[in-house]
Amino acid sequence: MAFELPDLPYAHDALASKGMSKETLEYHHDIHHKAYVDNGNKAIAGTEWENKSVEEIIKGTYNSGAVAQNGIFNNASQYWNHNQFWEMMSPNGGGAMPSELENALKDSFGSVDKFKEEFSVAGAGQFGSGWAWLVKDTDGGLKVTKTENGVNPLCFDQTALLGCDVWEHSYYIDFRNKRPAYLTNFLDNLVNWENVASRM
Numbered sequence: 680m681a682f683e684l685p686d687l688p689y690a691h692d693a694l695a696s697k698g699m700s701k702e703t704l705e706y707h708h709d710i711h712h713k714a715y716v717d718n719g720n721k722a723i724a725g726t727e728w729e730n731k732s733v734e735e736i737i738k739g740t741y742n743s744g745a746v747a748q749n750g751i752f753n754n755a756s757q758y759w760n761h762n763q764f765w766e767m768m769s770p771n772g773g774g775a776m777p778s779e780l781e782n783a784l785k786d787s788f789g790s791v792d793k794f795k796e797e798f799s800v801a802g803a804g805q806f807g808s809g810w811a812w813l814v815k816d817t818d819g820g821l822k823v824t825k826t827e828n829g830v831n832p833l834c835f836d837q838t839a840l841l842g843c844d845v846w847e848h849s850y851y852i853d854f855r856n857k858r859p860a861y862l863t864n865f866l867d868n869l870v871n872w873e874n875v876a877s878r879m
Contacts, residue, residue: 680732682716682758684708685765693770698864703852711848712761719754726751733759734833741834756829760810764844769871776872783879787821794823799862801825802845811862813841815879840878841870 687693687708692701723729728736733755740752776784781791788794794813801823802811809827815838816822824832832839843849843865850861 680730682719682733682755684713684716685762687765689770694768694772694869697770697772697868698853698861699768699869700853703849706852707844707848708761708765712758715754715758715761719751719758722751722754728755737831737833741830753829756831756833759833760829760831760842760844763839763842766874767841767871768865768869769874772870772872773866773868774872777876780872780876780879783821788823795866797823798841798843798866799859802843802862803859805845808846811843811845812837812839813875814838815840838878841875 687704691704691708694704695701723731723736728739728751731739736751736755737759740748740755743749743752776791784791784794788797798811798813802825805811805825805827807827809825810829810831812824812826812832814822814824814832817836821840824837826832826834831842843862845858845862850858854861854864
């Protein structure tokens, strides 16, 4: 299966009033995400993965140990991560969340604010590049995790409900080195909570 760059589900400038500039989306989607598409397609060409789904590729090449497989994994996983990331944000993001999600967060974390605190701490504490996640774990419970580089919940048979990219290219244009401020803005103003709830 060839990777294809999806269109953003909103205009490049649609999140600007929410703290994510048109310039950031032009660099992040049009250049960085496209690079994962192009490099991923080159990496899988002529291999056993060429006609597999991206999910099969990620699970099949994670921790394989082979250098070629690692290159395939890195591009496939980052391709998948970004496909989810764009959908997890909205020009109408932030604000109230569906009651079923709110109740699930309260059950798992004690309160929505406690969830946001744990998520922000995970993202800010990820050394170097990576992601912060809210996942539905294999036991059905919700938990906050963080992963390095392009590793994602698929690698652990978890369901990704919410992911935030904490690679510097995600926030440096708008927030410079203030990753915690970027994470707070993401949770308060950008997250499409309806999308998150739909993944449960």
